[in-house]
Amino acid sequence: MAVPSDPAQTSRGNDGRVAWSVAALVAATVLLGGLLPDRAAHVAASPADDPACAEWGDGCRVCRRLAEGAACSLPGIACTPGALQCLHRAGG
Structure with missing residues (x-):
């Protein structure tokens, strides 16, 4: 070498x-x-972005999808929000 x-x-x-x-x-x-x-293109980032989710919340607020857009409740004064999750799916 x-x-x-x-x-x-x-x-x-x-x-x-x-x-x-x-x-x-x-x-x-x-x-x-x-x-x-892109495999993740069809997965919604949150329940609010998922058109199949009719109602979602974080333990403090509850939001519902209406024809005019989303309508959300006001949180309580001492509420600590948790993870956002779908509470009711559209059509069932």
Whole structure:
């Protein structure tokens, strides 16, 4: 095995390979992100965003989906809200 005469030259060669590898990895990630279908697109972020949820609440407020939009109750003065959850689904 031959020993390189200049270690700096060997280091520069490795730096180039590392830079190209990182660039290829970033390009592949961006390309896959653009081409693969978004699985989370159909999942609502909260019950308020889910059209199938007719009524939702957090333990302090209750909101109901009406034809005019959402209508929510006012929270009590000493209420500590919990996790937002669907209380009643549309059609059942």
